[in-house]
Amino acid sequence: MYPYLRLGPFLLQLPLLALLAGLYIGMSLVERESARLKLNPSVIGNMIFYSLLAGLVGGRLGYALEFPGLYSSNPLSLLALTPSTLSPSMGLTVGLITFVIFLQRNRLPLRPTLDALAPGLALFMVFTGLAHILSGDAYGTPTSVPWAIRLWNDYRHPSQFYETFSALMIFLVIRERFPKPEGAGLNFLLTVALSSASRVFLESFRGDSIFWPGGFREAQVIALVIMAISLYWMRKWMWLDSASEVKSLKGVNP
Amino acid sequence: MTESASSSRKRRWEIIMALSLAAGILWTMFSRVPSAIGAPLSVAPSPREGFLAPDFTLDTLDGNKVTLSGLRGKIVVVNLWATWCLPCRQETPALEKAYEQYKDSGVVILGVDLTNQDLVSDVESFVQEFKLTYPILLDRDGSVGYQYQIKGIPTTFFINRVGIIRTMVVGGPMSETFIRSKIEALLKESQ
Structure with missing residues (x-):
């Protein structure tokens, strides 16, 4: 290891x-x-990118919601580069919702x-x-x-x-x-x-x-x-x- | 391909799928561990998340001794550091603030100085400079650093009331919000 x-x-x-x-x-x-x-590769690439980005943001907000008092008094901490302050379930949910929205907006099959x-x-x-x-x-x-x-x-x-x-x-x-x-x-x-x-x-x-x-x-x-x-x-x-x-x-x- | 050939092929796939699902259900039943609920199976001491924190006894800067296992029942934050390490200096005020805020809730912060790479006089100046009130331990021969397989400093372990490491952070500086969120999570866990 x-x-x-x-x-x-x-x-x-x-x-x-x-x-x-x-x-x-x-x-x-x-x-x-x-x-x-026969799908547009750049549209699919964008869909993945935005879903991942939304997943990260959702994961961080989900974690912050578990400790609302801490993050509301210091909102800049939301930007910290610490993977252990992400909520996986919330990140996954927000990422999937973004994926579905992107799919519908771009009329992708x-x-x-x-x-x-x-x-x-x-x-x-x-x-x-x-x-x-x-x-x-x-x-x-x-x-x-x-x-x-x-x-x-x-x-x-x-x-x-x-x-x-x-x-x-x-x-x-x-x-x-x-x-x-x-x-x-x-x-x-x-x-x-x-x-x-x-x-x-x-x-x-x-x-x-x-x-x-x-x-x-x-x-x-x-x-x-x-x-x-x-x-x-x-x-x-x-x-x-x-x-x-x-x-x-x-x-x-x- | 004729309609009947296509149907029979689909039927074959259906049988394979049903058998796979049945095998999955049987395997899940077969591999249950009825005696284990909640925690992982292994609680052998090891310096990583999910394991029992390896025990140690060290001298404090003011001449007392602290044994980690003696703090069972409390939430313990073990922060390994040295005076020459810049991120260690940067996160020290946040650790002190967290200690002041949570010490009455059964939270202990232990600052373990890797004294084999440091000078005791520098440690004393450091404690005065930052007005530290949490216990500073001296790892004179580096045995705790070795035991905890330290790859870089600062390294911090958040340990729950039964002695299991819940979070391990390699590098820093940790923000005050981060430290407090990890302590709050451990306080919630023990409610």
Whole structure:
């Protein structure tokens, strides 16, 4: 694990650099995929940029709302460059709302737009795994398996490596010509479903899980729900496509 | 492709999807840990978030001794610093203000000076200059710095009442708002 690199007086946060690299390369993949799907790459790029920006602002405001007295007396603190003063749930919500608004305002077709995001998202997940390898976050449970790694004063499952390997496999499935359901929007839903399935499986090797009553892991249950929703929509869009195909065939050959 | 071939392929995907979901549900049930609620599984001492803060005993500047584990039941902020470090100097007034504000709520701030890289006389001047009232500990042989795997200073650990590190901040300076928000979060957690 190499969380920091000292360069003279500067202390570089390597996990953050890995995430930025993932974002940069992921964005270029999204733009390429947008062009392939005959969407305007710069509009899609702007959509991602504004959604991320809104997510950051929303995340900071969400955190400040938890401590209204502190931030109202010192509003300049809202501009501080500290990632640990962000509310992830609020950031995600505001980012998604911005995404939907941008989509509607620019009259972007939902399903091809989602497909354009799929390879970039899958690649970003690989870099998230690399960031975890560098930081030592998302660490595994203590174990005696022969491939255990020594981390945080114990021998543990190399959960960060499992995560990165799984994300790499998902990226290859999404990018390459593996057999998969065909239709607009399905590549994106497949990315989400596979990533959720991977989290459902791998969460049980994590040592930092939050537990709910009954001993259920929070992340596992949430991933399972996301997986079910994405599979439901995959099924719905698959049959919707075939219904419209049949209609158009009947229209041509009455 | 004929309509029936397309339908049968979709049916095949449906079966795969249903089986995957069923496997996910079964795995979630199978991998439950009924004895664990709320906290992560591992509470071994390690200098990172979610772990028990490694214990230490150090001399204070005024000749007393402080043991970290002896402060269980209190919220503890451990700030590792040195007099020559500029961000440490910049964040010290904010730490002092926070200490004055929260000391009666069961919050302790420990300023651990890395004395193996510093001079005790400089530490004394520093304390006088900033009129510090929170305990200043002397890590004379650097053992606490080593134990806490310090990569740069200042490094600060926000520890809850049961001794678990909730936030770790490498670098600085931390603003007063930031410090207070982290302390407030720990106070809320223990309510």
